[in-house]
Amino acid sequence: MFEKKAEISNNEAKIALETSVKVLKNTLRKNFGEYLNHSSVNGIYPVCKNDQWTNGFYVGELWLAYEFTGDEEFKRGAEALIPGFIERIKKKIAVDHHDMGFLYSPSCIAAHKLTGNEEAKEAAILAADMLISRFQEKGEFLQAWGAMGEEGNYRYIIDCLLNLPLLYRASEMTGDDKYRNIALKHITTCLKYSIRPDGSTYHTFFMDKNTGGPLRGETCQGYSNESFWARGQAWGVYGTALSYRYTHKEEYKDAFKKTLDFYLSKLPEDMVPYWDMIFTEGEEPRDSSSASIVACGLLEMANLVGEEEAAYCRSLAAKMLKSLADNYAVKPENGSNGLVLHGTYSKKSPYNTCSEAGVDECVSWGDYFYMEALTRFTKDWDTYW
Numbered sequence: 460m461f462e463k464k465a466e467i468s469n470n471e472a473k474i475a476l477e478t479s480v481k482v483l484k485n486t487l488r489k490n491f492g493e494y495l496n497h498s499s500v501n502g503i504y505p506v507c508k509n510d511q512w513t514n515g516f517y518v519g520e521l522w523l524a525y526e527f528t529g530d531e532e533f534k535r536g537a538e539a540l541i542p543g544f545i546e547r548i549k550k551k552i553a554v555d556h557h558d559m560g561f562l563y564s565p566s567c568i569a570a571h572k573l574t575g576n577e578e579a580k581e582a583a584i585l586a587a588d589m590l591i592s593r594f595q596e597k598g599e600f601l602q603a604w605g606a607m608g609e610e611g612n613y614r615y616i617i618d619c620l621l622n623l624p625l626l627y628r629a630s631e632m633t634g635d636d637k638y639r640n641i642a643l644k645h646i647t648t649c650l651k652y653s654i655r656p657d658g659s660t661y662h663t664f665f666m667d668k669n670t671g672g673p674l675r676g677e678t679c680q681g682y683s684n685e686s687f688w689a690r691g692q693a694w695g696v697y698g699t700a701l702s703y704r705y706t707h708k709e710e711y712k713d714a715f716k717k718t719l720d721f722y723l724s725k726l727p728e729d730m731v732p733y734w735d736m737i738f739t740e741g742e743e744p745r746d747s748s749s750a751s752i753v754a755c756g757l758l759e760m761a762n763l764v765g766e767e768e769a770a771y772c773r774s775l776a777a778k779m780l781k782s783l784a785d786n787y788a789v790k791p792e793n794g795s796n797g798l799v800l801h802g803t804y805s806k807k808s809p810y811n812t813c814s815e816a817g818v819d820e821c822v823s824w825g826d827y828f829y830m831e832a833l834t835r836f837t838k839d840w841d842t843y844w
């Protein structure tokens with residue numbers, strides 16, 4: 460499959476990163492010290508407060524740009540946003556949900572890794588504490604949203620796989636296994652119920668509050684309960700690769716392969732999925748962010764497997780990146796302050812429960828994972844996850 464597709468070269472990947480960095484520098488100069496919204500509106504990200512699940516991604520882009528260029532302006536830009544993350548977790552501002560890894564890995568874990576910022580490390584550990592406070596013993600999962608134990612919110616979502624690396628890290632940083640043990644329990648539940656026999660995935664999964672048994676899969680942002688929300692599938696691919704990295708448990712690699720194979724089987728010709736993979740052709744919007752997320756998962760797995768499998772993963776990632784860089788990446792002349800066009804945050808359908816936002820726009824995690832995938836492709840990268 461996709462044997463004949465062109466791969467991005469190392470040089471092309473560097474040029475793509477240079478283009479991203481150029482756009483990012485303009486944004487930084489215009490918006491120094493400000494947080495940007497989850498998705499663009501007509502190609503422009505509005506400024507927002509640091510109160511969303513997505514605020515870590517722009518900071519992560521600045522850190523990646525700093526790593527790529529060595530330019531202190533990016534470092535200063537990222538550092539200006541870190542106090543807001545420290546304050547947010549200390550004062551518990553909009554942290555009553557599970558997305559602590561999405562928030563604190565690309566911001567504070569990166570800050571600690573790149574600059575030794577101890578306050579950022581402490582904030583990341585507090586975020587891990589907040590995340591494990593959402594663990595439900597009955598059913599063994601991290602509750603995604605809403606008040607703890609609430610009937611209508613007694614569920615987890617596949618996206619949470621990306622929050623688990625913060626817990627593995629917290630155990631490493633503190634020497635306390637409680638974080639890692641909860642991550643392992645959560646992923647066991649998730650892999651058992653969220654992956655269907657054909658390798659496709661449920662977005663959210665409800666558990667029985669009384670017995671802890673499985674109830675049902677349900678979508679929020681996908682087209683319908685039994686369809687294949689592209690980004691959920693992508694979180695499955697990258698999330699299993701990341702847990703495999705921290706544990707080397709074979710079942711996580713098996714889940715990676717299964718979710719990847721399904722994802723590949725539903726891709727259109729240019730390897731960038733429609734927002735839900737029940738659509739394989741036509742005019743429905745794409746979700747370019749899923750392609751970047753999967754490319755990161757492939758490049759992560761390439762570091763962890765033998766030569767033949769690694770070459771397969773790397774080649775697929777290179778093809779996805781070529782398509783993204785050639786046909787989806789923002790060029791300075793586009794006038795956008797985002798990096799990758801044609802992402803989809805939440806598209807309303809007759810069968811889902813989301814509110815519509817960021818359809819066919821730049822999305823902040825799409826920009827971040829595009830830069831991360833290019834970075835991974837061009838160098839041996841020490842991960843923020």
Ligand code: GLY
Nearest residue numbers: 618680690804805
């Ligand atoms: N984690 C929410 C999303 O992927 O849109």
